[in-house]
Amino acid sequence: MTAHLPVLQVLVPLVCAPFCVLLRSRTAAWLLFLFAALASLTCAVLLAVRVGGDGAQRYEMGGWPAPAGIEFVVGAFNTPVLLVVSAVAVVVAVYSRRSVTSEVDARRVPLLYTCLCLTLAGLLGLTVTGDVFNAFVFLEISSLSTYALVAMGRHRRALLASFRYLVIGTVGATFLLIGIGLAYAVTGTLNMSDLARRVADLGDDGGGNRALYAAVVFVFVGLAVKIAVFPLHAWLPGAYAQAPSAIGAFLSATSTKVAIYVFCRFAFTVFGTTLVFGTMPIDRIGLALACLAMVAGSAVACFQTDLKYLLAWSSIAQIGYILAGISLATTAGVSAGYLHVINHAVLKAALFCAAGLLVLRLGSARFTALAGLGRRMPWTFAAVVIAGLGLVGVPPTAGFASKWALLTALVDQGQWAVVAAVLASSLLAMVYIGRIVEVAWFREPAEPGTGPTASKAPASMVAAIWVLVLASVYFGLDATWPAGLADAAADALLANGGE
């Protein structure tokens, strides 16, 4: 059965989704999602062990050899993403039980878990597939289910946020499809390894083939929408902030991260570094946009008056760090990018989960509701502060480890402008985290009894938050495990997918 692990990784959540619809019970649907998340985490761990031992694992669908059929490839470059996505799914599954019940109409809950299973399956499929068109199919599954999830938010504004995301996201997906189509026309294949070979055969600079250049442009613009790279980020704040809290936590930790992984997969192992970073200026564009994202994202975050929106804008800045690392196209840079993918996923999930707890207890995550929080809910406040310091990158936290790796990689390449942007963004992060502390600790509490309040924080939600917070602290104190994963991933990518 272990030979089937790559397909089981995706299949279990995929099959759980229709069963959620068939059983039509809230508890059953939740149990199915929990089961799907646990099963994917088990698969991811077993696969990571196998990849560590025997190198990349390939699985041929339907028994058809690779270019004729579709293959799944699990290597050092995607195991970290599989681990992050499925681990966050498990935590969110625990967290979601109470959070979702309090925020979503009971009749919609089974459908919410259906969509959550589908998103999980889509993201995992996108990560393991070794076929470009199959990647598009999984992108469609994850995107469509995400639109539905965002639309289930508490306020009517969630519908607008979802519609916005749907329109922008569909344009992005279409661009990706056009790019894949052009690449197919030029090479005659959809398999990633085969594509890479045939692109390489065209010559170092793609043989001057303009259709191939356009393919690269379309693929990367399409992915940039999904990553929420700075000028294409407009969908993100509304989508994360208006979605039900558990969904916001899950999406913020996983969906852009998987898109970033797909970006790496296309850049390093499909089109190849010489074409993407040599002939075409994707690296320089990436660095420039990363700087803009870091500064603008953090600056806008400073002016938000709702914790969830603040966190969403901070995500845009953090995506900038990851993009900067990857755009360097050096082992150290890509490794720093991967490390920050892991650390940011943990930190942002923790913060969004905490925001969801505040919504449950206080009825809102607006700053007016948060006033005096530090004295009423000291533990939640502590969790927010610890994870917030991680976002800033204060020394013994996870954020520091990845930021330090990124700065080292940037200094190695002499990218002083980007270094300055990272530092400026960190200062701004200090400002917006400081604002939360100011509101929560120093401001007098507003008159009690505004909005629906729960008297006690549910243990499952508190546990989920603290698991994430403690994980982030642990990754800050002892970064060997995530850093080892990130280094292996970077090595595998730069060695052309470890083939």
Add this chain to the structure above:
Amino acid sequence: MTTFVLINVTLLAILIATALTISGMRTLYAATMLTALFSLVTACLFVLLDAVDVAFTEAAVGVGISTVLLLGVLSLTRSREAVTPRLRRLPGAVVVLFTGGTLIYASQDLPEFGSPTTPVQTHPLTDVYLRQSQEDIGIPNTVTSVLASYRGLDTLGELVVVFTAGVAVLALLGPLMQPAEAREREVLDLVDYRVLRVVTGMLMPFILLFALYVLFHGDFGPGGGFQAGVIFASGFVLYGLVFGLDRAQQVLPRRVLWVLIAVGPVLYAGVGVANMLLGGAFLDYDTFAPDDAAAGQHIGILLVESAIGVTVAAVMTSIFFGFANRVESSR
């Protein structure tokens, strides 16, 4: 050859003219009808390219069901487009021109149209799909071989996309609606027109039979689960339009639809799991008949196509019901 070129040029000219007209229109009903025309012309172009399966799908989905669904949406909203200020249209125009420019730039190095030496034609894959498949799978329609077997996972994925769309519509319109309550009898149902009633009654068996034919004929000619599902759904939609939603929902109650939506992905993935239990890879239909690979492939493809047909029909019908219920309860 010249007639071919002439037909192609004419069709493309009609296509461009339709697209330009649509983009200039404010009345959404007319725009919807023109998008149907757009799809019809596209379908004709696909036929000229010998992509009959794609043409069939485009005709069934683009012209048929999506037009009906769009009209269903329009009956809920205003049917006139709001005016966007000129200044706000500018960024859109820039993006469109940039995208079009990149596509034209790309087209300069695209392989020559219809040439036998394009990378796609010379890739060994083409030989596998066109020749080898006759031995491996043994069905005349290679499109079905590629779709249901070689790239079966993609098709499972597309089925899940349809399923997701159905779930999304149910989540937004479904369980929060109480169709049984507060519904007034309409003044004049279409059912009061005798001609419509009789003709629809006569057509129904033919539509459903045709859908079954398309479903099972996919091995030999254009057709398959997606097209069949859409034809099934259009049959039910027609029935619902003429005999009223109540009677359509008596024939196909929501509870049944809800189950049918989920049956397809379960069946499709179940086939794959069965293959794994029989000792093959996921979706390796050969394992169904170890002595005769082609027979196994036949069984697998048949099951998979049926799974697609069921879910596509159920999703399309329930999307229509979802919108139509909304219309009736908002009256």
